[in-house]
Amino acid sequence: MIRAFGYNEFLFLLSAVQWTLLLSAIAFIGGGIVGLFVALGRTSDVKPLRWLATGYIQVFQGTPLLMQLFLVFFGATVMGIDMSPWVAAALGLTLNTSAFLGEIWRGCIQSVPRGQWEAASALGLRYPGLMRYVILPQAVKVAVPPTVGYLVQVIKGTSLAAIIGFVELTRAGQIVNNATFQPFLVFGIVAAIYFALCWPLSLLSQRLEARYAAPTR
Amino acid sequence: MTYDFQFDAVFASWDMLLGGAWLTIKLSFGAMAIGLVVAILCALGKTSGPKPVRWLINAYIEVIRNTPFLVQIFLIFFGLPSVGLRLSPDVAALIAMVVNVGAYATEIIRAGIESIHKGQIEAGLALGLRPLQVFRYIVLKPALRTVYPALTSQFILLMLSSSIVSAISADELTSVANNIQSQTFRSFEIYIVVTGIYLVLALMFSALFAGIYRLAFAYSVDRR
Numbered sequence: 001m002i003r004a005f006g007y008n009e010f011l012f013l014l015s016a017v018q019w020t021l022l023l024s025a026i027a028f029i030g031g032g033i034v035g036l037f038v039a040l041g042r043t044s045d046v047k048p049l050r051w052l053a054t055g056y057i058q059v060f061q062g063t064p065l066l067m068q069l070f071l072v073f074f075g076a077t078v079m080g081i082d083m084s085p086w087v088a089a090a091l092g093l094t095l096n097t098s099a100f101l102g103e104i105w106r107g108c109i110q111s112v113p114r115g116q117w118e119a120a121s122a123l124g125l126r127y128p129g130l131m132r133y134v135i136l137p138q139a140v141k142v143a144v145p146p147t148v149g150y151l152v153q154v155i156k157g158t159s160l161a162a163i164i165g166f167v168e169l170t171r172a173g174q175i176v177n178n179a180t181f182q183p184f185l186v187f188g189i190v191a192a193i194y195f196a197l198c199w200p201l202s203l204l205s206q207r208l209e210a211r212y213a214a215p216t217r
Numbered sequence: 218m219t220y221d222f223q224f225d226a227v228f229a230s231w232d233m234l235l236g237g238a239w240l241t242i243k244l245s246f247g248a249m250a251i252g253l254v255v256a257i258l259c260a261l262g263k264t265s266g267p268k269p270v271r272w273l274i275n276a277y278i279e280v281i282r283n284t285p286f287l288v289q290i291f292l293i294f295f296g297l298p299s300v301g302l303r304l305s306p307d308v309a310a311l312i313a314m315v316v317n318v319g320a321y322a323t324e325i326i327r328a329g330i331e332s333i334h335k336g337q338i339e340a341g342l343a344l345g346l347r348p349l350q351v352f353r354y355i356v357l358k359p360a361l362r363t364v365y366p367a368l369t370s371q372f373i374l375l376m377l378s379s380s381i382v383s384a385i386s387a388d389e390l391t392s393v394a395n396n397i398q399s400q401t402f403r404s405f406e407i408y409i410v411v412t413g414i415y416l417v418l419a420l421m422f423s424a425l426f427a428g429i430y431r432l433a434f435a436y437s438v439d440r441r
Binding site for chain 2: 059062063064065066067068070071074075077078079080152156157159160162163170173174177182183184187188190191194195198199202
């Protein structure tokens with residue numbers, strides 16, 4: 001039976017936004033935590049650590065996000081774990097985000113002038129203190145604009161969870177479309193909602209970039 | 218671990234996988250070539266077009282960059298038929314990829330064009346080159362050279378995101394994998410092999426782009 005697209009359908013789409021946001025938040029926070037270690041590994045003086053982090057980044061940046069989600073989803077079954085699409089999507093997106101943020105933050109860490117590292121170690125700071133008090137605070141300033149920009153990629157990436165069957169915004173759009181057969185309207189609204197979520201972040205990222213790019217000294 | 222890996226089912230259908238990979242390559246290169254033309258035109262329009270044109274191009278870029286590729290595909294494949302334009306999955310996939318990469322590449326190329334010093338253009342005009350010649354030789358080529366790394370990594374991202382067009386069953390690599398999976402149920406084996414194929418494709422693409430760079434752009438530039 002074909003239903004008309006009405007207020008209820010619109011509300012259904014809107015309520016699915018919370019899952020998109022929750023998934024984005026988990027991927028971003030989880031990915032940020034893992035990504036920090038990836039970035040530290042990537043800039044480490046210990047060769048095996050550097051190789052490991054480089055390989056990790058290469059694999060996640062060199063394969064489609066959709067395949068990564070599939071592998072987490074079906075890989076869990078291989079290991080005898082019954083994983084819901086929700087957990088699989090959260091885990092897959094977290095891993096993917098960590099690789100990309102790790103690579104972005106590597107650049108930020110390396111942008112801190114070499115003299116800062118040398119000065120800090122000359123003052124007797126060991127690696128943890130050197131990172132914590134000297135390098136990372138300066139790297140964070142550089143990292144903010146691209147990180148906010150990457151948040152847009154994370155939000156858009158959560159749409160792929162629809163393909164493995166998790167009901168977030170895009171999947172909700174498919175469900176509504178299957179009931180109403182008004183694809184232009186339904187996916188137009190879905191696209192508009194994503195745009196409303198992402199565009200402010202894009203603008204913020206641009207503004208931050210312009211501000212930090214201005215000479216500070 | 219008690220799982221019994223069976224890769225025979227995957228390798229039994231290697232010809233299908235190869236066919237899928239070939240379509241992925243064709244779609245990617247098709248979208249890259251057309252997308253590059255779209256992007257050069259839009260970048261030209263954005264840097265030197267009249268205001269309404271610039272506004273339109275900006276709207277196109279912002280809309281595409283702030284909505285998911287999957288939703289763009291759905292709009293093109295399911296939405297366009299409702300206004301009377303029926304597309305095959307492969308054509309819809311190609312159009313979606315062109316539209317998508319066009320927006321990203323426009324911004325990249327615009328940045329390249331803006332990096333060209335104004336004096337260069339004036340010098341070209343003073344030497345009697347026509348505006349189109351100035352654009353072709355003095356603006357575009359050095360601009361492309363400057364943004365080449367960003368542009369090619371965008372193209373590799375495009376190839377990887379082409380896996381998403383499997384959602385409308387274009388017959389590229391991921392769709393083929395889905396088909397094999399639904400016949401054999403060896404999900405993990407198939408997807409790990411296909412992920413490997415994508416990784417190889419990504420490495421091949423970046424080797425190819427490095428080769429093209431050496432052929433087309435490897436002249437020394439003295440920048441002051």
